[in-house]
Amino acid sequence: MRAGGLPKARALVVLTQKWVSTGQLISALTTVGFQVAIVCPAKSPIRKLKNIDARYNYRRWRSQTSIKTAISAWSPDLLICADDIAVRDLHRIHLHASVEVDRPQSKSLAELIELSLGSGQTFPTTRSKSELISVARSLGIRCPSTTILSDNADLMRRLEEVIYPVMVKMDESWSGRGVRLANNKDELLDATLELSFPHDWPWQLKRLSARLIRGFPYRWWPPLPKNMSIQQSVVGRPACRAVASWQGKILAGISIEALGTQPRFGPTTIAKIIDHSEMTNAAEVVVNKLNLSGFLGFDFILGQDNRAWLLEMNPRATPTCHLRTSLPSLPASLFAAITGALPHGDVRVLPHDTVAIFNSLTPFDYAHVSWPVFDDTPDGEPAFINACRNMEQRRFLYKFVRRWLSKTRQVKPGQVHPPIGAFMEADVGNEDQS
Numbered sequence: 212m213r214a215g216g217l218p219k220a221r222a223l224v225v226l227t228q229k230w231v232s233t234g235q236l237i238s239a240l241t242t243v244g245f246q247v248a249i250v251c252p253a254k255s256p257i258r259k260l261k262n263i264d265a266r267y268n269y270r271r272w273r274s275q276t277s278i279k280t281a282i283s284a285w286s287p288d289l290l291i292c293a294d295d296i297a298v299r300d301l302h303r304i305h306l307h308a309s310v311e312v313d314r315p316q317s318k319s320l321a322e323l324i325e326l327s328l329g330s331g332q333t334f335p336t337t338r339s340k341s342e343l344i345s346v347a348r349s350l351g352i353r354c355p356s357t358t359i360l361s362d363n364a365d366l367m368r369r370l371e372e373v374i375y376p377v378m379v380k381m382d383e384s385w386s387g388r389g390v391r392l393a394n395n396k397d398e399l400l401d402a403t404l405e406l407s408f409p410h411d412w413p414w415q416l417k418r419l420s421a422r423l424i425r426g427f428p429y430r431w432w433p434p435l436p437k438n439m440s441i442q443q444s445v446v447g448r449p450a451c452r453a454v455a456s457w458q459g460k461i462l463a464g465i466s467i468e469a470l471g472t473q474p475r476f477g478p479t480t481i482a483k484i485i486d487h488s489e490m491t492n493a494a495e496v497v498v499n500k501l502n503l504s505g506f507l508g509f510d511f512i513l514g515q516d517n518r519a520w521l522l523e524m525n526p527r528a529t530p531t532c533h534l535r536t537s538l539p540s541l542p543a544s545l546f547a548a549i550t551g552a553l554p555h556g557d558v559r560v561l562p563h564d565t566v567a568i569f570n571s572l573t574p575f576d577y578a579h580v581s582w583p584v585f586d587d588t589p590d591g592e593p594a595f596i597n598a599c600r601n602m603e604q605r606r607f608l609y610k611f612v613r614r615w616l617s618k619t620r621q622v623k624p625g626q627v628h629p630p631i632g633a634f635m636e637a638d639v640g641n642e643d644q645s
Contacts, residue, residue, distance in 0.1 A: 218552035219246055223287035225278055225297040226251040227269055231599045232478070232530035233293040234260055235569055236506075238589055239533040239542040243554035245289075250281040256598035261591070274300050275307075282320065288549060290327035291506060292527040295338075301327075302334045328526070329459070329503035336501060337526040339382045341440040343497075347521050350500060352493045354521050355443035355512075363429045366403060369441070370396055376444040380523075381406045381436050392444065399441070400425055407433045445520045447512040451479065452490045453531045454509070455541035459502040463544035465534050466490050468513065470565070478530055481584065484564040489519035497524065506532045506541065530568050534587075535560055561585055 222245040226233055234257055240247050241262040248265035251257050258266055267281035278300055282290070292298045305324040309331065311317040325331050336342045341359045348354050355378075360366050379402040381389035391402035404421035424432055449472065454464035467482035494509045508529030510522040532541050535558050539547075543554040562585055569587040589595065 217244065217555060218550040219244065220289060220546060220549045221246045221248070221285060221287045222289045222291055223247075223281060223285050224249045224251075224291045224293055225269075225281075225301065226255065226257060226293040227271070227274065227296040227300070228252075228294045229255045229257075229602065230294055231256050231595075231602075232569060233257060233528065234592070234595055234599075235530075235533045235587065235589060236291075236293070236528050236542070237263065238592070239540060239558045240291075240546075242556050242558055243540070243543040243546045244550070244556070245542070245546060248281065248285045248287065250278055256595055256602055259592075259595040259598045261594075275304050279304060279320070282323070283316075287323070289505075289545075290324060292328070294527060295525070298328075298338065298526050302338065305331055305334065326504065328505050329456075329501060333501040333503070337503070337524065339438055340380050340523045341382060341438045343524050344440075344442075344521070346500065347493070347497060350496050352496060352521050353489070353518060355445050357440050357442045359438055359440045360403070360435055362435055363432050366400075366435065367429055370399070373399065373441060374443070375399075378442040378444050379403055379406060380440050380442055382438040382440075403435060403439065404432065406439060407435055442522075445512045445514055447514040447520070449479075450485070450487070450490065450511045450513050450519070451482075451529065451531065452487075452494050452509045452511070453529050453534075453541065454494050454498065454507050455532070455545040456498045456503050456505065456507060457545065457548040458504055459499050461495050461498050462548055463539060463541045464491065464494060465531060465536065465541065467531055467534075478568070480568055482531060482534075482566050482568060484534070484536060484561065484566070487513070487517075487519055493519065493521050497521075506545075508532075533558055534566065 222240055224233065224237055224240075224247060226249060229252060237247055237249065237257065237260055246264050247262070248267065249257060249263055250267040250269050253268050265285055267277065267284065269277045290301060292301060301324050305321050308317040308321040308324075321331070328334070329337075336346060341357060344354050344357045358369065360369070376392060376394045377399065379391045379393055379399065389406060391405065393399035393402045401418070401421045404424055405417045408417045408420060449469040450467065451469065452464055452466045455462045466485050466487050467479065468485050469479040469481070470483055471481040472478065473480050490509065490511055494507075497509070498507065503526070506528035508525035508527070510525070512520045512522060514520060534540070537560060539554070540558050543557045546554045563583045565583065566585040566587050569589065
């Protein structure tokens with residue numbers, strides 16, 4: 212807490228991706244009393260937000276140096292991870308700082324990371340979907356049956372044991388990119404091969420490569436990523452619980468049922484606020500066991516009997532962390548825990564229990580909702596909103612042109628060239644594959 216006047220706490224938000232949903236959380240942090248700095252890519256729309264006290268550049272080729280430079284310049288009281296790569300970078304910085312025990316700055320850096328994220332001993336578990344599920348099952352939490360694959364030979368041995376459908380998951384993945392649904396043996400093999408290729412490869416290239424390679428003996432296949440797992444598929448409704456925690460105790464939380472996602476296994480686009488005791492208890496038990504701090508997200512499936520099945524945990528801020536019902540918000544609760552004082556204010560209370568998450572909603576989603584929906588677009592941030600829209604327009608144009616060119620190459624000689632408009636609906640429908 213800073214001396215003089217109202218209590219202050221400095222927060223540094225680490226954002227390595229151009230995820231704009233973090234903008235709402237940053238606005239909430241400034242509203243409750245945090246002084247906020249960000250380290251993010253130079254062209255991120257987040258930089259257009261008002262009330263940010265300092266902005267630092269994140270460079271992928273010097274990722275850890277970028278973050279350490281921002282920490283040294285800003286001297287934060289709290290570090291907030293906004294995406295999974297930020298979590299990985301901070302965990303690696305902590306590992307290196309823990310080894311360099313003879314340097315005073317390394318000791319303070321390691322202590323800051325543990326204060327912000329929790330016990331360093333549990334960092335590997337928080338990043339691993341498979342290890343987290345093993346811990347949760349040992350704590351008596353309802354989880355789908357999960358099998359960890361060691362290599363391609365192990366996969367081939369287990370093929371006859373699998374009961375379909377199953378989810379194929381890869382550790383340290385995000386936004387649904389490391390998840391595939393398999394309904395039979397062929398789809399399972401395709402899924403494991405697709406996920407063996409780098410994250411940033413286009414999904415079309417990964418799918419084509421997987422189908423070509425599958426014809427070769429499995430000994431020639433690329434090695435499986437570490438801790439790839441096969442998880443029982445539970446029929447039900449996706450749900451999430453976002454929490455703010457401090458030293459192994461949950462300060463506040465908000466649970467939602469996902470009425471829409473984009474892509475299929477990706478972030479929530481339309482959320483309905485719910486109260487579910489099993490989700491609340493599961494999050495509390497895991498946070499206490501792993502001694503976690505900061506913002507976290509837990510993904511569930513609500514079965515046909517409305518029982519909650521824990522799927523995974525995101526050791527970072529999620530798009531619903533800023534939402535508030537009648538209770539104090541997550542940022543306000545975290546501010547109070549750090550400073551020992553009341554927050555300066557709080558974010559707006561949701562007028563409806565259904566909310567459209569900012570920058571994820573499309574007109575297609577609206578057409579399927581017949582009840583009041585709260586639009587989560589930020590107030591008083593025109594520069595930020597315009598930057599978000601421009602970025603999405605560039606992304607759509609790039610994807611559209613790329614797919615149009617790929618489809619025109621498939622036109623046979625003498626065949627009528629299809630019009631551009633013929634691809635619009637197909638392109639939108641294929642978004643969930645990326």
